[in-house]
Amino acid sequence: MIPYQDIVLKLDEYWRDHGAVLGLPYNSEVGAGTFNPFTFFYVLDEHPWYVAYVEPSKRPKDGRYAENPMRLQQFIQYQVVVKPTPHDIQDIYLRSLQHIGIELKKHDVRFVEDDWESETLGASGLGWEVWVDGMEVTQFTYFQQMGGIELRVIPVELTYGLERLAMLVQNKRNIFDIIWTGDISYGDIWKRREYEFSVFNFDEANIELHFKMFEKFVNEFYRLLERGLIFPAYDYLVKASHTLNVLDARRAISPEERQKFITKVRKMANSIAKKYLGYE
Amino acid sequence: MSRTLLVEIGTEEIPARFLIPAATSFRELFVEFLTKNSIPYGEVNVFYTPRRMTIIVEKIADRQNDILTEVYGPPVSKFFTDKGELTQQAIGYLKAHNITVDEIKTKQKGGKEVVYYVKREPGKPVTRLVADTLYELVQKVRFPKTMRWNGNGFRFARPIRWMVVMLDDEVIPVEVAGVKSNRISYGLRFEPPITVDHACNYLKLMRAARIEPDPEVRRKKILDAIHKEEKVHNIVWVEDRELLDEVVNLVEAPVPIGGEFPSRYLRLPEPVVVTALREHQRYFVFKDKGGRLSTHFLFIGNNPDADIEQVREGLEHIVVSRLEDAMFYFEEDQKRKLRARIGELKKVVWRAGLGTLYDKTERLVKLTQHLHQYFADVPKDKLERTVWLAKTDMLTTMLRDGKEFTKLQGIIGKEYALLQGEEPEIAVDSIVGIGMIEGLPKGSFDPFALRRLAQGVVRIVVGKGLFIKLRPLLELAFKNYGREPEVERYLAFLKDRLRRMMEDKGVRYDIMEGVVSLDEDDLYDLYLKGMAFNKMRDKPEFEDLVIIARRVGNILEGVEADVKPDTAKFTEPAERAIYRKATEIMPALEVAKRERRYEDVVSLLLELGPYIHRLFDDVLIMAEDADIRKNRLALVNFIYSMFCDMADFRKMVLPGD
Numbered sequence: 001m002i003p004y005q006d007i008v009l010k011l012d013e014y015w016r017d018h019g020a021v022l023g024l025p026y027n028s029e030v031g032a033g034t035f036n037p038f039t040f041f042y043v044l045d046e047h048p049w050y051v052a053y054v055e056p057s058k059r060p061k062d063g064r065y066a067e068n069p070m071r072l073q074q075f076i077q078y079q080v081v082v083k084p085t086p087h088d089i090q091d092i093y094l095r096s097l098q099h100i101g102i103e104l105k106k107h108d109v110r111f112v113e114d115d116w117e118s119e120t121l122g123a124s125g126l127g128w129e130v131w132v133d134g135m136e137v138t139q140f141t142y143f144q145q146m147g148g149i150e151l152r153v154i155p156v157e158l159t160y161g162l163e164r165l166a167m168l169v170q171n172k173r174n175i176f177d178i179i180w181t182g183d184i185s186y187g188d189i190w191k192r193r194e195y196e197f198s199v200f201n202f203d204e205a206n207i208e209l210h211f212k213m214f215e216k217f218v219n220e221f222y223r224l225l226e227r228g229l230i231f232p233a234y235d236y237l238v239k240a241s242h243t244l245n246v247l248d249a250r251r252a253i254s255p256e257e258r259q260k261f262i263t264k265v266r267k268m269a270n271s272i273a274k275k276y277l278g279y280e
Numbered sequence: 281m282s283r284t285l286l287v288e289i290g291t292e293e294i295p296a297r298f299l300i301p302a303a304t305s306f307r308e309l310f311v312e313f314l315t316k317n318s319i320p321y322g323e324v325n326v327f328y329t330p331r332r333m334t335i336i337v338e339k340i341a342d343r344q345n346d347i348l349t350e351v352y353g354p355p356v357s358k359f360f361t362d363k364g365e366l367t368q369q370a371i372g373y374l375k376a377h378n379i380t381v382d383e384i385k386t387k388q389k390g391g392k393e394v395v396y397y398v399k400r401e402p403g404k405p406v407t408r409l410v411a412d413t414l415y416e417l418v419q420k421v422r423f424p425k426t427m428r429w430n431g432n433g434f435r436f437a438r439p440i441r442w443m444v445v446m447l448d449d450e451v452i453p454v455e456v457a458g459v460k461s462n463r464i465s466y467g468l469r470f471e472p473p474i475t476v477d478h479a480c481n482y483l484k485l486m487r488a489a490r491i492e493p494d495p496e497v498r499r500k501k502i503l504d505a506i507h508k509e510e511k512v513h514n515i516v517w518v519e520d521r522e523l524l525d526e527v528v529n530l531v532e533a534p535v536p537i538g539g540e541f542p543s544r545y546l547r548l549p550e551p552v553v554v555t556a557l558r559e560h561q562r563y564f565v566f567k568d569k570g571g572r573l574s575t576h577f578l579f580i581g582n583n584p585d586a587d588i589e590q591v592r593e594g595l596e597h598i599v600v601s602r603l604e605d606a607m608f609y610f611e612e613d614q615k616r617k618l619r620a621r622i623g624e625l626k627k628v629v630w631r632a633g634l635g636t637l638y639d640k641t642e643r644l645v646k647l648t649q650h651l652h653q654y655f656a657d658v659p660k661d662k663l664e665r666t667v668w669l670a671k672t673d674m675l676t677t678m679l680r681d682g683k684e685f686t687k688l689q690g691i692i693g694k695e696y697a698l699l700q701g702e703e704p705e706i707a708v709d710s711i712v713g714i715g716m717i718e719g720l721p722k723g724s725f726d727p728f729a730l731r732r733l734a735q736g737v738v739r740i741v742v743g744k745g746l747f748i749k750l751r752p753l754l755e756l757a758f759k760n761y762g763r764e765p766e767v768e769r770y771l772a773f774l775k776d777r778l779r780r781m782m783e784d785k786g787v788r789y790d791i792m793e794g795v796v797s798l799d800e801d802d803l804y805d806l807y808l809k810g811m812a813f814n815k816m817r818d819k820p821e822f823e824d825l826v827i828i829a830r831r832v833g834n835i836l837e838g839v840e841a842d843v844k845p846d847t848a849k850f851t852e853p854a855e856r857a858i859y860r861k862a863t864e865i866m867p868a869l870e871v872a873k874r875e876r877r878y879e880d881v882v883s884l885l886l887e888l889g890p891y892i893h894r895l896f897d898d899v900l901i902m903a904e905d906a907d908i909r910k911n912r913l914a915l916v917n918f919i920y921s922m923f924c925d926m927a928d929f930r931k932m933v934l935p936g937d
Contacts, residue, residue: 087441113297134591144427253629
């Protein structure tokens, strides 16, 4: 049985051998690996780029107090971004699954239409969810836009759900039963955090404080952007985005109001992307 | 000589819903190409799977037909001398085209008789025409959405990865989107490539590689599998053609795999279970003979070599996790009745500046009290209670966080509290509120989906047959916000959506305009009028009606007239006749209008036709005597009043216009 941490090692190994830079997770709460500057900024220009990294991704609304066998408020992504795109990228990707021990010949593997969009990042792309026996294990996307900017060199983004992969490889029915390594399970490491963050996201997060924080993060973003401090400014965009997700999980905003907040963050993403490219 | 042409565009997985329209357009483009280039052919067949679109042209000629063109020379007068000998110019012409004088014909052109000959060029080889045109053909295939994937900017639904282009056993060299044609195709993943030795063997080779390129064959296989499942488990398929169409185009080597989910999930509302199985997993669902949802499902796999037991286990596991999710929402939602959630609405901002969902609900209650006059058969307190609950389903977890379950909005409401769907007052309140703050949408920019809301109003009003006066409702909606009413602009906005709906129902443009431009705020009433006119639009009576209505209307243009004529002042028999007729049909007309039997209204009005024509033919309305003129205008106006609430007939178009 391949432990969780060995799956990560094998993916690192596989993508390193294909020429990828092994990157690092971001140091602030993100909703997806796409938010990591390794993806957001580096796909904007026309230079070749190849990167792979682990990204713990926080989706406050998806928490289930550690009671659901497959849903978490934080799950761990393995993200690969490559541009320009090799013509056999689908095969390269599929071989990575074999490399971690999934015998594809015995499974039902398919690419099911799923056009991906991050409203807050002004990012969109076309692609698929990759299913293995009906379970989505990867999001496979040809980016078309980032930060509201039409990309000239098209990158592919591969986002593996590491928990899903581990369940498949280890034949587990519950995320918390995944073997992390030896006799240490995923649950041993994450279960209590899952529960506590679910309580925080749904019941305890201070609404008033988060509204205030959102506003201040937005202001700080524009102040820093004005001074040309792009990467520090971006930190505040990421924080604002996560704060919005917490407010949303806390049910402090209606769907209509949520749209307005999202528009605000998207505008930030667009202005920072333009600044990065030197358009403004 | 007759041959077979094969074009296979190999791609990464094209979305199922794109395939049928794309393949149809690909075939049409091919037929057009063959016809335009006068290439004789037998049949053009199209096949497709998620990873390929294939055209096979049977019995195609290897060359296009010879091209005949008339090449003109000088006028006959300059071709021959008076003595009938060739001129210098003529000799030059014959020499230039390498022809003899026997091949010359003459023709009238531009008032002169000129010589010409028919030039016959041999047709180009099909291989060359395909090579020259394929790029353009592929580029023109229509998809709902396209993408770029490499530097050359070519757009297609998904990346093109290989191309087989062959005439019989010969590869036609061509390049599209950076991909060069070849005789190598690809079948199932992890299987060796397929070498196509001859175009006419393509289907055979694909089937030997277990790919079924023909969607109709796949459909039959899947239906057979469904029927087998029905028999084996004594269950009945919940027929779902939409899903069937999709699944047919999700696979190229269909393998049926049945499975089951634990019966404890049957506690969930049925639509929730069905959504979990079909929306996301694309499983076919069944009912038992008693009409209850069965725990069996059928999945169509795409790998004939798969370990079926292992795949089944995976499929069952994944559906459990989805149903588990639904159970989480369901149990969470059952903990508190919707009624108990009303207070929570105070905590949820609807929109900045427009208050909370609770404020919104309060406004809705006021609008509902106003609307109660239209729903006299529903007890007022029940109506109000429904409205108090209307927004609480937004707080249920099933809708807020439910991923694929959010599609169940309204249905969840019904399942949870037997609520009705959205009522028009909710949409009206949103349109007014958002419109005040953000403005009504202009052009295609409509970020707050106000048009969709307006469309919802129209759909409900028409769908449920509600006669509602919108002016007072809009006015009240503005008052609820404490704003000055801007009723007309918002009414026009709503009427625009009515236009769209009538257009979709096939109502002719001019009829729609004639009806919608009436100064009327009851949308359903306008709709019924439009439908009535549209139904009779091709009959001669419709033309008569428009003619007489216009005749009456034209006289009154720019004239002030009383409504009531004085019978004592009639001087002509035609005046008396039409007045008598009009007063005779008036009661029936009023009843028909009140009961909105607009087809009857029209036939009553048509009865006036002969009288109107007689009036205008026999009587000078603009009489010299001012008193008589005034009375005659009043008579015309009286007649006109019977028509003018039906449509603005000036907008309607007649064949002669």
